[in-house]
Amino acid sequence: MKFVIVGTNHAGIAAANTILDNYGEGNELVMLDRNSNLSYLGCGTALWVGRQIDGYEGLFYTKPEDFEAKGAKISLETNVEKVDFDKKVVYAKTKDGQAIEEAYDKLILAEGSAPIAPNLPGKDLDGIHFLKLFQEGQAVDQELSKEGVDTIAVIGAGYIGVEIAEAARRRGKNVLLFDAEDTCLASYYDKEFSQLMDENLKENGIETHYGEFAQEYLGENGRVTGLKTDKGQYEVDAVINCIGFRPNSNLGEDHLERFGNGAYLVNRGFQTSDPDVYAVGDCATNYSNALQDTTYIALASNAVRAGIVGAHNAAGTAIDGAGVQGSNGIEIFDLKLVSTGLSVKAAKKADIPVKYVDYEDLQLPGFMPEEKNEKVKIRIVYTEEGNRIVGAQLASHYDMHQLIHMFSLAIQEELTMDKLQLLDIFFLPHYNQPYNYVTMAALSADK
Numbered sequence: 001m002k003f004v005i006v007g008t009n010h011a012g013i014a015a016a017n018t019i020l021d022n023y024g025e026g027n028e029l030v031m032l033d034r035n036s037n038l039s040y041l042g043c044g045t046a047l048w049v050g051r052q053i054d055g056y057e058g059l060f061y062t063k064p065e066d067f068e069a070k071g072a073k074i075s076l077e078t079n080v081e082k083v084d085f086d087k088k089v090v091y092a093k094t095k096d097g098q099a100i101e102e103a104y105d106k107l108i109l110a111e112g113s114a115p116i117a118p119n120l121p122g123k124d125l126d127g128i129h130f131l132k133l134f135q136e137g138q139a140v141d142q143e144l145s146k147e148g149v150d151t152i153a154v155i156g157a158g159y160i161g162v163e164i165a166e167a168a169r170r171r172g173k174n175v176l177l178f179d180a181e182d183t184c185l186a187s188y189y190d191k192e193f194s195q196l197m198d199e200n201l202k203e204n205g206i207e208t209h210y211g212e213f214a215q216e217y218l219g220e221n222g223r224v225t226g227l228k229t230d231k232g233q234y235e236v237d238a239v240i241n242c243i244g245f246r247p248n249s250n251l252g253e254d255h256l257e258r259f260g261n262g263a264y265l266v267n268r269g270f271q272t273s274d275p276d277v278y279a280v281g282d283c284a285t286n287y288s289n290a291l292q293d294t295t296y297i298a299l300a301s302n303a304v305r306a307g308i309v310g311a312h313n314a315a316g317t318a319i320d321g322a323g324v325q326g327s328n329g330i331e332i333f334d335l336k337l338v339s340t341g342l343s344v345k346a347a348k349k350a351d352i353p354v355k356y357v358d359y360e361d362l363q364l365p366g367f368m369p370e371e372k373n374e375k376v377k378i379r380i381v382y383t384e385e386g387n388r389i390v391g392a393q394l395a396s397h398y399d400m401h402q403l404i405h406m407f408s409l410a411i412q413e414e415l416t417m418d419k420l421q422l423l424d425i426f427f428l429p430h431y432n433q434p435y436n437y438v439t440m441a442a443l444s445a446d447k
């Protein structure tokens, strides 16, 4: 059997390793990607640009030779231009213009996503940036090193926007952070949690502008000098756009069924509407256990799992993915926020009637040294009917992030609130309290 994988970043790499490690013998694997690098962990861009880590070198975790050593044929700087799904042939072109044709038995599309580009006047001015590829991270890094680049506008206060705003601030820049919503991280947290991050950003010198829409990039001599919004005009020396991703799905647009946002619509084995074509990662949908329906969530963590499951299915081992909760986390100037599943706001948007319980307490008993102890705020979201757990959010300066995995599993396994109430949670003063905030929240929940 011959496999062709289009896109060799996180999803494509996971798929390739799964095939090579489990079905390598007697099978053929071709990997094609238009980029000159692979396996770049974008999650490290803000850490590197903000000088919290020494450099970008450690953000790549594999190289083409690793796949060649296992018998794959890999071709970077090779753009796949077309797929003939009837003849089962992929048509690509290398950087030097050489045409490549690869027939396949099973095709795995791992084309990923691209940043959404606001179509505003002035969009071609110098000094306007996006943040996805390693090369784009490099361009932002270089921009921040330029003399006279002192004030940065970041458009979009989602994950990338908030992280790069912190990084630019750490580089000593004046940072103006804009979002259309009335708070940061609006699609991940309810206001009671996101406003903790808003306060944190402001305390650390970031100027936040919420409920504000960018309307025009202003410029002089081909270079951006300002940003006009529906509420004002600001002098800035550079702009970083971070208003979300759009799935890359043009190769299959005329042949494969797609989701509302254009992502390839796949089943739980990541098979598309064409039985010989699989789609994994940011270019494809996922199954949400909280919604109990199809969803789109662009995360490297999802991409890797999708790659593994999709590849097993492509190779003939029928398995279903476990579904996703969109579990995520962020740490900015030491404040940690983690969430999984649905916020109250997201549940409302999805027309799922929910209740929630909030609880706030110190992580450790009061007798523990104050400098080791921190308050933790938790919200658990559950369905009105049946009390099924569908979401959780936590915020603290204490590193409580591992707890979110338990809630992720609870959502996946469709657990109800009563299962949490008397859950055996160990007590040790070094880590928690006997009456800990998970138990207390569950006990005090309205059921």
Ligand SMILES: Cc1cc2nc3c(=O)[nH]c(=O)nc-3n(C[C@H](O)[C@H](O)[C@H](O)COP(=O)(O)OP(=O)(O)OC[C@H]3O[C@@H](n4cnc5c(N)ncnc54)[C@H](O)[C@@H]3O)c2cc1C
Residues within 6 Å of the ligand: 006, 007, 008, 009, 010, 011, 012, 032, 033, 034, 035, 041, 042, 043, 044, 045, 046, 078, 079, 080, 081, 110, 111, 112, 113, 114, 131, 132, 133, 160, 248, 251, 280, 281, 282, 283, 298, 299, 300, 301, 302, 303
């Ligand atoms: C700044 C930043 C921070 C992030 N932080 C996190 C984080 O902390 N945690 C997390 O889980 N996720 C994070 N993400 C999201 C994560 O990077 C993406 O979800 C992940 O990259 C998706 O992997 P993928 O392989 O599906 O797609 P992509 O990474 O988009 O890769 C797709 C690949 O396909 C190739 N390709 C596309 N079309 C073609 C074609 N026609 N021909 C040839 N090649 C093609 C592209 O060149 C690319 O290499 C972050 C993203 C960014 C940008």
Ligand SMILES: NC(=O)c1ccc[n+]([C@@H]2O[C@H](COP(=O)([O-])OP(=O)(O)OC[C@H]3O[C@@H](n4cnc5c(N)ncnc54)[C@H](O)[C@@H]3O)[C@@H](O)[C@H]2O)c1
Residues within 6 Å of the ligand: 043, 118, 155, 156, 157, 158, 159, 160, 161, 163, 178, 179, 180, 181, 184, 185, 186, 187, 212, 213, 214, 242, 243, 244, 245, 297, 298, 299, 328, 329, 330
């Ligand atoms: N820590 C992490 O897990 C992490 C870090 C970075 C990125 N990611 C993932 O990468 C993907 C892309 O991240 P992102 O930050 O670009 O997207 P995002 O969806 O997290 O945030 C986009 C933000 O832009 C805002 N927005 C949209 N249109 C706007 C407009 N016209 N004007 C002003 N604001 C506008 C939205 O309200 C939203 O807050 C997401 O799936 C994200 O989860 C995850």
